[in-house]
Amino acid sequence: MDGNRDMMLFAPELVHSLLTPFKEDNSIDYNTYDKIIEFHLSNGADSLALPMHIGEYVSLSNAEKRDLISFVLMKEKNIPVIAHVSDAGTKIAEDLSFFAIDSGASSIVVTTPYYWTPPASMLLEHFLTITKNIRSPIFIHNDPSNMGNAKISINILNGLLASRANSIYLLDSSLDWQFMIELVTLAEKNDSKIQLASGTDYYLSAAAIGANTYFSSLGLIAPKLVRRLYDYCKIDSLFEARKVQEAIAKLLYILKPYGVPGLKAASKYMGRDCGYCREPLNILSDEQQKTLEGQLKKSQLLKNEIIGWNR
């Protein structure tokens, strides 16, 4: 099963992960989602990824995930769209991955299963089952700190490589230099059939090691900063990239205590209100919003970013 875009041209580069806006009645706000997509397309995204964890993926029903994927694919046909399909159950994730690729997604992202901690052999089987009929490139997400410390090992990747003809991206959110370097060494042995992608906004070290793809959670808040970081790294201007990476690190430091609601609050501060969060998350209280806005203003980190939805 292929996506509708030429695999040979698949070059995700700077990938903006989308927030999911909710109305007060808990429903998805598609008017605002439309604006979000337009904003990303006009402000530096080379690809879109949805609904990732910052898009409150686990708080969406299976039908809503499909609706969101369909909505984006109906709207955007020129750049890669990457669909997140992870689940606790292998068959559920497999069905969603089929749906996404069949609908025209360029690729899928799949993490280790939610909640369960299967043995390595079953973990490999999980990934093999989900991806066995998908000839598009796939992203395997290594995110131990958010997934009960479940890690993708080099052995699992070797097992996947042995069974797949097409390329694999290891989307790394572990930030672990040893693992990333091992991955790049594995890529060299496999004619780059596997590649390193960064799943966080700490992109500079990953790029130094050899990553060529950057999933950003800040595309709606600081699109100019993330674009500059990616562009510097793309041409190997790694020393020049340091100041930009430091600015992004400081922004992450401010936002981290607030989680996904903090991303929505920062987006609101930038004139791009994404509405409510869905339970169990809650938008920030007025007092928290005020505190966060004070921190962002004082930091001056966003002074060169545009305000509002228009470019």
Next chain:
Amino acid sequence: MASKFKGVMQSPVTPLKEDFSLDLQTFEKVIDFHIRTGATAISWPHHKGESLNLTIDERKYFAEAAVRVANARVPVTIHVSALAVEDTHDLARHAESIGADGILAITPYIWSLTPDSIYNYFVRLCESIELPVLSYNSPSYLAGVKMSSELIERLVCKLPNFIGVKEASFNSETFIEISRVALKLNPDFAMLTGVEFLLPSVPLGGVGCYSAAGSICPNLCLQLYKSCISGEWEEARILQNKVTRIWHLFKDQYPSSLKGGMVIMGRPVGPTRSPLPTADAERCKYIQSELEDLGILESEPYGW
């Protein structure tokens, strides 16, 4: 004043005789070998030097030897961390008395400490001596006890002789959080990576490393450092991958495997003290085959 703690710094292994006693003559050769092959500083005894398997008296004895043999050719720092904090203080005072150029200290062993406790520990240590103090962050070996960027910020503000960190988390967020905060307060704060992870750390403000493989392949380690600081990233990637493969070879049964590798390179340093194993013939054979495959036997010095 620019930090003198940068580049590829070497932390020698501790040579032992067959009866497991200290081998001073070979230790002197090790120190001299490192300096002649490009070490920018010597620091002893890291965990690689079996620090915790040595008595306090033995540590003082070899610390004196390290300072004497280096003879001011390169700076010498003494790793003073011990199970008992009072021993740490004793070693720190001793390091100062013998003319060492600084000390290195990890967060205290065993205990799960609050940030305030770690802060107080370093304040007391730094204020007890005038020597520069480098801290050592290794949360994976110390049950998650770590030097956070907030803690580093407080220490840099408080202590003029708190001048750097050996960062051994090997994690992008941890490294940049510390460097971002510390370098703003002190542009000469020495951001050093434990082991030669220079490629991911130099772009983030790293200025060097404590070498793991320098006793095996000093030329390769220096080449990696030079390619990183000169921004030759394509070459650096090739070299970093090679050095990391060597790290994985020696990480298993560290530092026993390293001592086994030194035999292969013509620089035998004896066994490893219990509870660490000594590399057996089978292990040494495997190490030899890997070093051959990596071309180390041809490209690196043999013997002392």
